[in-house]
Amino acid sequence: MKSRHKRMVFIVVGLAALAGAVGLIMNALQSNINHFFSPTEVHANAAPTDRSFRLGGLVEVDSVQREDDGLTVHFRVTDNAETVPVTYTGILPDLFREGEGVVAQGKITSDGVFMADEVLAKHDETYMPPEVAEALEKAELAKAEAANGATAVEPAAVQPAAQPQEGI
């Protein structure tokens, strides 16, 4: 074995060992690296009850209620399996919307309400022009209607609307 091959093997083996070690550490610290707890984890008592933590998920549709002071807002955070009710007083970010992602920092009370002192919006990685979003929504509606009245509508008539991806 030439000495430059030895050095090559040394570097490759060294990096592999290091990657393995880092992988094990990351795995052990999994819960510390996660930025927030999901509602399912909160229900499974995985989240701390005595100190502040972050709760993340989607704002449940039709769950946002504002109090008369205009600042206090109640909503539910869901991960489509469990939900957690949240109360927050303050200004919400612009992207805070029903059905969109949210990460809230706060404490959970004994009656299971999450009292947030900070609410951040978590947006997804989808970007498109408004017209396309509108077209997609229409297609979605058409699909839903077709599904409701499946006997009334010919499947062939639904076909064009079912391919909204075109032209994006």
Place this chain on the structure above:
Amino acid sequence: MFNLFKYSSPATFYPLAGRLAVGFGIASAILLVIGLYMSFFVAPTDYKQGEGYRIMFIHVPAAWMSMLIYVVMACWAAAGMIWHTRLSSMMASSLAPTGAMFTFIALWTGALWGKPMWGAWWVWDARLTSELILLFLYVGFMALESAIDDPRRAARASGLLALVGVINVPIIYYSVQWWNTLHQGSSIKVVDGGVETSMSEIMVWTLLVMTFACWFYTIAVALCRVRSIILERESGASWVKALLQERK
């Protein structure tokens, strides 16, 4: 046969780097003008984030470059350790400042994007934190190299740091998949050998033009920098003296 090792000699690489730098510099400038025009005037408004999302056309290429440059830098460092070629460590050190710059741009534009969209300049989630560690790695690489006077020892020490730090790059890239983060996932990803994207096509093209502009910029600047490093380290060599005679 084309002999790659011919160009691993600083004396032959020096004039070649000069010619390449000019070409890549011009290509980068042209692409940057096209890319910025597309970013501001051609790419459509986003349905959710309005005009604010346009910052991604600098944020995403900068973040990509910050990771790519680090990997290339680590490869040069490894090549220098394996073959003991002088030029390899010079290439590694010529990339570091540009890598650090792109990392800083990614973090800075990310903060400017995060405030209006998320509601926070900074959060300690896995993506943001690992990118910050990348900045520290670049700074550490440069600091370690300049702290040791003997160039060969400096190259070995800083090269080792570059190699160890390369573990951080996949962590940055996959952080949004492996853990819960506030940062969104990747809009362009490789799934089962194909590329999937959740952006409109023109946005993807704009991103690509900007990315190539940054790429060519990096090559041009790194080549200019490596020329300076070559002159500095080889200042005693006869070819450098001959070059100086020519210039007089």
